[in-house]
Protein backbone atom coordinates (compact mmCIF):
# COMPACT_ATOMS: atom_id res chain seq x y z
CA UNK A 1 0.00 0.00 0.00
CA UNK A 2 2.84 2.33 -0.92
CA UNK A 3 2.19 2.88 -4.62
CA UNK A 4 3.04 6.58 -4.39
CA UNK A 5 6.61 5.55 -3.57
CA UNK A 6 6.84 3.30 -6.60
CA UNK A 7 4.94 0.65 -8.57
CA UNK A 8 5.90 -2.70 -10.09
CA UNK A 9 6.29 -3.08 -13.84
CA UNK A 10 3.23 -4.63 -15.46
CA UNK A 11 4.07 -7.84 -17.38
CA UNK A 12 3.23 -6.17 -20.73
CA UNK A 13 5.76 -3.45 -19.91
CA UNK A 14 8.51 -5.99 -19.19
CA UNK A 15 7.76 -7.85 -22.44
CA UNK A 16 7.88 -4.62 -24.49
CA UNK A 17 11.24 -3.67 -22.98
CA UNK A 18 12.90 -7.08 -23.23
CA UNK A 19 14.28 -6.93 -26.83
CA UNK A 20 15.81 -3.51 -26.25
CA UNK A 21 18.22 -4.95 -23.67
CA UNK A 22 19.35 -7.76 -25.93
CA UNK A 23 19.06 -8.05 -29.71
CA UNK A 24 17.87 -4.44 -30.25
CA UNK A 25 20.51 -2.88 -28.03
CA UNK A 26 21.47 -0.09 -30.43
CA UNK A 27 22.33 3.49 -29.59
CA UNK A 28 19.53 5.69 -30.97
CA UNK A 29 22.15 8.13 -32.30
CA UNK A 30 23.98 5.54 -34.47
CA UNK A 31 23.27 5.63 -38.19
CA UNK A 32 23.54 1.86 -38.79
CA UNK A 33 20.52 -0.44 -38.79
CA UNK A 34 20.88 -1.40 -35.14
CA UNK A 35 20.92 2.27 -34.15
CA UNK A 36 18.03 3.14 -36.42
CA UNK A 37 15.90 0.41 -34.85
CA UNK A 38 16.51 2.01 -31.47
CA UNK A 39 15.86 5.47 -32.92
CA UNK A 40 12.50 4.47 -34.36
CA UNK A 41 11.51 2.78 -31.07
CA UNK A 42 12.21 6.07 -29.29
CA UNK A 43 10.19 7.95 -31.93
CA UNK A 44 7.21 5.60 -31.45
CA UNK A 45 7.46 5.99 -27.69
CA UNK A 46 7.56 9.76 -28.08
CA UNK A 47 4.36 9.67 -30.12
CA UNK A 48 2.66 7.55 -27.44
CA UNK A 49 3.74 9.93 -24.68
CA UNK A 50 2.56 12.88 -26.78
CA UNK A 51 -0.87 11.25 -26.94
CA UNK A 52 -0.77 10.66 -23.19
CA UNK A 53 -0.02 14.34 -22.57
CA UNK A 54 -2.03 15.77 -25.50
CA UNK A 55 0.93 17.55 -27.07
CA UNK A 56 3.12 17.38 -30.18
CA UNK A 57 5.77 14.68 -30.38
CA UNK A 58 8.49 17.34 -30.52
CA UNK A 59 7.35 18.71 -27.16
CA UNK A 60 8.27 15.49 -25.29
CA UNK A 61 11.80 15.42 -23.83
CA UNK A 62 12.84 12.09 -22.30
CA UNK A 63 14.91 12.23 -19.14
CA UNK A 64 15.70 10.26 -15.98
CA UNK A 65 12.45 10.97 -14.08
CA UNK A 66 10.53 13.45 -12.00
CA UNK A 67 13.47 14.91 -10.11
CA UNK A 68 15.29 15.76 -13.32
CA UNK A 69 12.15 17.18 -14.94
CA UNK A 70 11.48 19.43 -11.95
CA UNK A 71 15.11 20.60 -11.74
CA UNK A 72 15.26 21.25 -15.48
CA UNK A 73 12.11 23.37 -15.36
CA UNK A 74 13.45 25.56 -12.56
CA UNK A 75 17.15 25.82 -13.46
CA UNK A 76 16.33 26.01 -17.16
CA UNK A 77 14.16 29.11 -16.83
CA UNK A 78 15.08 31.07 -13.70
CA UNK A 79 17.94 33.59 -13.49
CA UNK A 80 19.13 35.94 -10.72
CA UNK A 81 16.63 38.77 -10.25
CA UNK A 82 13.66 36.63 -11.30
CA UNK A 83 10.76 35.86 -8.98
CA UNK A 84 9.45 32.31 -8.68
CA UNK A 85 6.10 31.29 -7.19
CA UNK A 86 5.64 27.77 -5.89
CA UNK A 87 3.89 26.10 -2.95
CA UNK A 88 4.90 24.89 0.49
CA UNK A 89 3.64 21.37 -0.29
CA UNK A 90 5.78 20.58 -3.35
CA UNK A 91 8.05 17.55 -3.54
CA UNK A 92 11.64 18.07 -2.41
CA UNK A 93 12.69 17.99 -6.08
CA UNK A 94 11.09 21.44 -6.37
CA UNK A 95 11.76 22.72 -2.85
CA UNK A 96 15.48 21.88 -2.73
CA UNK A 97 15.97 23.30 -6.23
CA UNK A 98 14.14 26.48 -5.19
CA UNK A 99 16.38 26.83 -2.12
CA UNK A 100 19.47 26.56 -4.34
CA UNK A 101 18.03 29.19 -6.70
CA UNK A 102 17.41 31.53 -3.76
CA UNK A 103 21.16 31.37 -3.06
CA UNK A 104 21.73 32.44 -6.69
CA UNK A 105 19.53 35.53 -6.32
CA UNK A 106 16.10 34.23 -7.37
CA UNK A 107 13.29 35.46 -5.09
CA UNK A 108 10.91 32.64 -4.17
CA UNK A 109 7.39 32.78 -2.72
CA UNK A 110 6.05 29.57 -1.15
CA UNK A 111 2.24 29.67 -1.13
CA UNK A 112 0.67 27.75 1.77
CA UNK A 113 -2.28 25.38 1.30
CA UNK A 114 -5.54 25.62 3.19
CA UNK A 115 -6.11 23.05 5.96
CA UNK A 116 -7.54 20.56 3.47
CA UNK A 117 -4.31 20.57 1.46
CA UNK A 118 -5.61 22.66 -1.43
CA UNK A 119 -3.78 25.60 -2.94
CA UNK A 120 -6.09 28.53 -3.57
CA UNK A 121 -5.43 29.99 -7.06
CA UNK A 122 -6.21 33.43 -5.61
CA UNK A 123 -3.18 33.02 -3.31
CA UNK A 124 -0.99 32.27 -6.34
CA UNK A 125 -2.33 35.39 -8.01
CA UNK A 126 -1.66 37.46 -4.89
CA UNK A 127 1.94 36.23 -4.83
CA UNK A 128 2.70 37.49 -8.36
CA UNK A 129 5.13 40.34 -8.96
CA UNK A 130 6.06 42.13 -12.18
CA UNK A 131 9.29 40.08 -12.28
CA UNK A 132 7.56 36.69 -11.71
CA UNK A 133 8.98 34.45 -14.42
CA UNK A 134 7.79 31.01 -13.35
CA UNK A 135 4.98 29.42 -11.35
CA UNK A 136 5.30 25.74 -10.37
CA UNK A 137 2.45 23.83 -8.73
CA UNK A 138 2.03 20.07 -8.46
CA UNK A 139 -0.94 18.26 -9.96
CA UNK A 140 -1.48 15.77 -7.12
CA UNK A 141 0.23 15.89 -3.77
CA UNK A 142 2.32 12.78 -3.11
CA UNK A 143 1.36 12.58 0.56
CA UNK A 144 -2.33 13.48 0.63
CA UNK A 145 -3.33 12.80 -2.99
CA UNK A 146 -5.08 16.17 -3.10
CA UNK A 147 -5.48 17.41 -6.67
CA UNK A 148 -4.56 21.03 -7.18
CA UNK A 149 -6.53 23.49 -9.35
CA UNK A 150 -3.90 23.62 -12.08
CA UNK A 151 -6.26 24.75 -14.81
CA UNK A 152 -7.21 27.88 -12.87
CA UNK A 153 -3.52 28.52 -12.09
CA UNK A 154 -2.68 28.10 -15.79
CA UNK A 155 -5.09 30.93 -16.60
CA UNK A 156 -3.51 33.14 -13.94
CA UNK A 157 -0.03 32.41 -15.34
CA UNK A 158 -1.20 33.27 -18.84
CA UNK A 159 -2.76 36.57 -17.74
CA UNK A 160 0.46 37.45 -15.89
CA UNK A 161 2.74 36.47 -18.76
CA UNK A 162 4.57 33.96 -16.51
CA UNK A 163 5.70 30.48 -17.42
CA UNK A 164 3.87 27.63 -15.69
CA UNK A 165 5.36 24.27 -14.69
CA UNK A 166 3.35 21.37 -13.27
CA UNK A 167 4.91 18.49 -11.34
CA UNK A 168 2.46 15.83 -12.52
CA UNK A 169 4.48 12.89 -11.19
CA UNK A 170 1.73 11.73 -8.81
CA UNK A 171 -1.20 12.69 -11.04
CA UNK A 172 -0.08 10.93 -14.21
CA UNK A 173 -1.90 7.65 -14.71
CA UNK A 174 -4.43 8.54 -12.00
CA UNK A 175 -6.22 11.41 -13.75
CA UNK A 176 -6.15 12.40 -17.44
CA UNK A 177 -3.28 14.70 -18.36
CA UNK A 178 -3.95 17.44 -20.90
CA UNK A 179 -1.22 20.04 -21.13
CA UNK A 180 -3.34 22.26 -23.38
CA UNK A 181 -6.24 22.32 -20.94
CA UNK A 182 -3.89 22.84 -17.99
CA UNK A 183 -2.31 25.81 -19.81
CA UNK A 184 1.22 24.84 -18.75
CA UNK A 185 4.54 25.42 -20.53
CA UNK A 186 6.31 22.57 -18.74
CA UNK A 187 5.10 19.37 -17.05
CA UNK A 188 7.13 16.59 -15.41
CA UNK A 189 6.17 12.91 -15.29
CA UNK A 190 7.96 9.77 -14.14
CA UNK A 191 7.51 6.20 -15.38
CA UNK A 192 8.01 4.35 -12.10
CA UNK A 193 4.95 5.91 -10.49
CA UNK A 194 2.71 4.44 -13.19
CA UNK A 195 3.88 0.83 -13.51
CA UNK A 196 6.81 1.70 -15.75
CA UNK A 197 10.56 1.40 -15.11
CA UNK A 198 12.59 3.46 -12.65
CA UNK A 199 15.05 6.07 -13.87
CA UNK A 200 13.04 7.28 -16.85
CA UNK A 201 10.62 10.14 -17.24
CA UNK A 202 9.66 12.97 -19.52
CA UNK A 203 9.36 16.72 -19.46
CA UNK A 204 6.72 18.35 -21.65
CA UNK A 205 8.23 21.55 -23.05
CA UNK A 206 5.75 23.72 -24.90
CA UNK A 207 7.05 24.85 -28.30
CA UNK A 208 8.86 28.16 -28.01
CA UNK A 209 9.61 27.90 -24.27
CA UNK A 210 13.14 29.32 -23.83
CA UNK A 211 14.38 26.48 -21.60
CA UNK A 212 18.12 26.07 -21.14
CA UNK A 213 19.19 22.42 -20.90
CA UNK A 214 20.41 21.08 -17.58
CA UNK A 215 22.55 18.37 -19.14
CA UNK A 216 25.10 19.44 -21.74
CA UNK A 217 26.86 17.14 -24.15
CA UNK A 218 25.56 15.51 -27.32
CA UNK A 219 22.65 16.73 -29.40
CA UNK A 220 20.14 14.20 -28.05
CA UNK A 221 16.49 15.16 -27.55
CA UNK A 222 16.85 18.13 -29.96
CA UNK A 223 19.64 19.52 -27.79
CA UNK A 224 17.33 19.80 -24.79
CA UNK A 225 18.77 16.89 -22.77
CA UNK A 226 22.18 15.47 -23.57
CA UNK A 227 22.89 11.80 -22.86
CA UNK A 228 22.39 8.50 -24.65
CA UNK A 229 18.69 7.66 -24.54
CA UNK A 230 17.62 4.88 -22.17
CA UNK A 231 15.90 3.00 -24.98
CA UNK A 232 14.45 0.06 -22.97
CA UNK A 233 13.27 2.49 -20.30
CA UNK A 234 11.67 4.83 -22.82
CA UNK A 235 9.93 1.96 -24.61
CA UNK A 236 8.65 0.62 -21.27
CA UNK A 237 7.50 4.08 -20.22
CA UNK A 238 5.44 4.42 -23.40
CA UNK A 239 3.84 1.03 -22.83
CA UNK A 240 3.03 2.00 -19.23
CA UNK A 241 1.46 5.24 -20.49
CA UNK A 242 -0.63 3.32 -23.03
CA UNK A 243 -1.89 0.97 -20.29
CA UNK A 244 -2.53 3.91 -17.95
CA UNK A 245 -4.69 5.58 -20.59
CA UNK A 246 -6.74 2.39 -20.92
CA UNK A 247 -7.09 2.19 -17.14
CA UNK A 248 -8.46 5.74 -17.05
CA UNK A 249 -11.30 4.60 -19.29
CA UNK A 250 -12.11 1.07 -18.19
CA UNK A 251 -13.51 1.53 -14.70
CA UNK A 252 -10.21 0.92 -12.88
CA UNK A 253 -10.21 4.35 -11.26
CA UNK A 254 -13.70 4.22 -9.67
CA UNK A 255 -12.90 0.66 -8.51
CA UNK A 256 -9.70 1.94 -6.90
CA UNK A 257 -11.54 4.88 -5.30
CA UNK A 258 -14.08 2.44 -3.81
CA UNK A 259 -11.25 0.29 -2.41
CA UNK A 260 -9.52 3.35 -0.96
CA UNK A 261 -12.79 4.57 0.55
CA UNK A 262 -13.40 1.16 2.13
CA UNK A 263 -9.89 1.12 3.57
CA UNK A 264 -10.32 4.65 4.85
CA UNK A 265 -13.73 3.96 6.39
CA UNK A 266 -12.37 0.82 8.07
CA UNK A 267 -9.51 2.77 9.64
CA UNK A 268 -11.74 5.67 10.64
CA UNK A 269 -13.86 3.19 12.59
CA UNK A 270 -10.93 3.00 15.04
CA UNK A 271 -11.06 5.63 17.78
CA UNK A 272 -8.62 8.51 17.59
CA UNK A 273 -8.15 8.53 13.82
CA UNK A 274 -8.87 11.01 11.04
CA UNK A 275 -8.07 11.90 7.44
CA UNK A 276 -5.54 14.54 6.41
CA UNK A 277 -6.21 16.36 3.20
CA UNK A 278 -9.59 15.13 2.25
CA UNK A 279 -11.71 17.75 3.85
CA UNK A 280 -11.68 20.25 6.64
CA UNK A 281 -12.15 18.26 9.89
CA UNK A 282 -15.76 18.19 10.90
CA UNK A 283 -17.01 20.11 13.87
CA UNK A 284 -18.58 17.87 16.54
CA UNK A 285 -22.16 16.94 15.68
CA UNK A 286 -21.91 18.01 12.04
CA UNK A 287 -23.47 15.65 9.47
CA UNK A 288 -21.01 13.19 7.93
CA UNK A 289 -19.57 14.01 4.55
CA UNK A 290 -20.61 12.42 1.29
CA UNK A 291 -17.94 10.27 -0.33
CA UNK A 292 -17.17 11.81 -3.66
CA UNK A 293 -14.98 10.35 -6.39
CA UNK A 294 -13.56 13.16 -8.46
CA UNK A 295 -11.45 10.99 -10.68
CA UNK A 296 -12.00 9.30 -14.01
CA UNK A 297 -13.11 10.20 -17.45
CA UNK A 298 -14.50 13.61 -16.63
CA UNK A 299 -11.04 14.97 -15.82
CA UNK A 300 -10.05 17.13 -12.92
CA UNK A 301 -12.66 19.29 -11.24
CA UNK A 302 -11.68 22.74 -10.13
CA UNK A 303 -12.73 23.32 -6.55
CA UNK A 304 -13.45 26.75 -5.23
CA UNK A 305 -11.86 27.39 -1.88
CA UNK A 306 -13.64 30.70 -1.53
CA UNK A 307 -16.04 29.73 1.24
CA UNK A 308 -16.87 26.90 3.58
CA UNK A 309 -20.30 25.38 4.07
CA UNK A 310 -22.01 25.97 7.40
CA UNK A 311 -20.71 22.80 9.02
CA UNK A 312 -17.16 23.99 8.40
CA UNK A 313 -16.13 21.15 6.12
CA UNK A 314 -16.02 20.41 2.44
CA UNK A 315 -14.55 17.63 0.37
CA UNK A 316 -11.60 18.29 -1.93
CA UNK A 317 -10.63 16.31 -5.02
CA UNK A 318 -8.08 13.56 -4.48
CA UNK A 319 -6.51 10.93 -6.68
CA UNK A 320 -8.34 7.63 -6.28
CA UNK A 321 -5.56 5.59 -4.69
CA UNK A 322 -4.38 7.75 -1.78
CA UNK A 323 -5.43 8.46 1.77
CA UNK A 324 -3.43 10.04 4.57
CA UNK A 325 -4.60 9.34 8.10
CA UNK A 326 -3.60 10.32 11.61
CA UNK A 327 -3.61 7.92 14.57
CA UNK A 328 -3.76 9.68 17.92
CA UNK A 329 -1.11 8.69 20.46
CA UNK A 330 0.94 6.78 17.93
CA UNK A 331 4.28 7.46 16.33
CA UNK A 332 3.80 7.04 12.57
CA UNK A 333 7.22 5.44 12.10
CA UNK A 334 6.44 2.83 14.77
CA UNK A 335 3.21 1.96 12.98
CA UNK A 336 5.05 1.74 9.64
CA UNK A 337 7.40 -0.83 11.18
CA UNK A 338 4.64 -2.74 12.96
CA UNK A 339 2.62 -2.98 9.75
CA UNK A 340 5.69 -3.93 7.74
CA UNK A 341 6.22 -6.87 10.08
CA UNK A 342 2.66 -7.92 9.28
CA UNK A 343 3.26 -7.63 5.53
CA UNK A 344 1.58 -4.26 4.95
CA UNK A 345 3.90 -1.64 3.40
CA UNK A 346 2.87 1.96 4.00
CA UNK A 347 4.69 5.26 4.25
CA UNK A 348 5.11 7.70 7.12
CA UNK A 349 5.73 10.60 4.78
CA UNK A 350 6.97 11.04 1.24
CA UNK A 351 9.15 8.12 0.15
CA UNK A 352 12.12 10.33 -0.53
CA UNK A 353 12.12 11.40 3.14
CA UNK A 354 11.74 8.01 4.73
CA UNK A 355 14.28 7.59 7.48
CA UNK A 356 14.11 11.29 8.34
CA UNK A 357 12.64 12.07 11.74
CA UNK A 358 11.23 15.47 10.81
CA UNK A 359 7.44 15.46 10.42
CA UNK A 360 6.04 15.91 6.93
CA UNK A 361 6.42 19.46 5.59
CA UNK A 362 3.15 18.95 3.71
CA UNK A 363 1.13 18.15 6.83
CA UNK A 364 2.79 20.95 8.79
CA UNK A 365 1.98 23.41 5.98
CA UNK A 366 -1.66 22.27 6.21
CA UNK A 367 -1.64 23.37 9.84
CA UNK A 368 -1.23 20.05 11.66
CA UNK A 369 0.80 20.26 14.82
CA UNK A 370 4.04 18.25 14.94
CA UNK A 371 2.57 15.48 17.07
CA UNK A 372 -0.38 14.89 14.76
CA UNK A 373 1.85 15.11 11.68
CA UNK A 374 4.19 12.53 13.23
CA UNK A 375 1.23 10.26 13.93
CA UNK A 376 0.17 10.23 10.27
CA UNK A 377 0.54 7.54 7.64
CA UNK A 378 0.03 7.49 3.89
CA UNK A 379 -1.77 4.55 2.32
CA UNK A 380 -1.51 4.47 -1.47
CA UNK A 381 -2.99 1.60 -3.45
CA UNK A 382 -1.51 0.03 -6.55
CA UNK A 383 -3.73 0.05 -9.62
CA UNK A 384 -3.76 -3.73 -9.29
CA UNK A 385 -4.98 -3.66 -5.65
CA UNK A 386 -7.76 -6.09 -4.78
CA UNK A 387 -10.53 -6.47 -2.22
CA UNK A 388 -8.38 -9.14 -0.57
CA UNK A 389 -5.54 -6.61 -0.10
CA UNK A 390 -7.88 -4.21 1.67
CA UNK A 391 -9.40 -7.02 3.78
CA UNK A 392 -5.93 -8.07 4.86
CA UNK A 393 -4.88 -4.52 5.72
CA UNK A 394 -8.09 -3.94 7.66
CA UNK A 395 -7.35 -7.05 9.71
CA UNK A 396 -3.72 -6.05 10.42
CA UNK A 397 -4.10 -2.31 11.05
CA UNK A 398 -6.41 -2.56 14.11
CA UNK A 399 -4.14 -5.24 15.59
CA UNK A 400 -1.03 -3.10 15.12
CA UNK A 401 -2.74 0.05 16.41
CA UNK A 402 -4.11 -1.76 19.48
CA UNK A 403 -0.72 -3.28 20.24
CA UNK A 404 1.18 0.00 19.95
CA UNK A 405 -1.42 1.92 21.94
CA UNK A 406 -1.35 -0.75 24.64
CA UNK A 407 2.37 -0.19 25.16
CA UNK A 408 2.21 3.59 24.70
CA UNK A 409 2.33 5.54 27.98
CA UNK A 410 0.23 8.36 26.47
CA UNK A 411 -2.46 6.27 24.80
CA UNK A 412 -4.66 5.35 27.75
CA UNK A 413 -8.29 5.39 26.70
CA UNK A 414 -7.78 5.08 22.95
CA UNK A 415 -7.06 1.37 22.60
CA UNK A 416 -8.57 -0.11 19.48
Ligand code: PLP
Pocket residue numbers: 004005064065066067068070091093138140141142167169170190191199201351352
Ligand atom coordinates in the same frame (compact mmCIF):
# COMPACT_ATOMS: atom_id res chain seq x y z
N1 PLP B 1 7.54 14.84 -7.74
C1 PLP B 1 6.68 14.17 -6.96
C2 PLP B 1 5.35 14.79 -6.64
C3 PLP B 1 7.01 12.91 -6.47
O1 PLP B 1 6.16 12.25 -5.69
C4 PLP B 1 8.29 12.37 -6.80
C5 PLP B 1 8.70 11.06 -6.24
O2 PLP B 1 8.22 10.60 -5.22
C6 PLP B 1 9.13 13.12 -7.62
C7 PLP B 1 8.73 14.35 -8.07
C8 PLP B 1 10.46 12.58 -8.03
O3 PLP B 1 10.30 11.65 -9.07
P1 PLP B 1 11.45 10.59 -9.42
O4 PLP B 1 11.40 9.54 -8.35
O5 PLP B 1 11.07 10.05 -10.76
O6 PLP B 1 12.73 11.34 -9.48
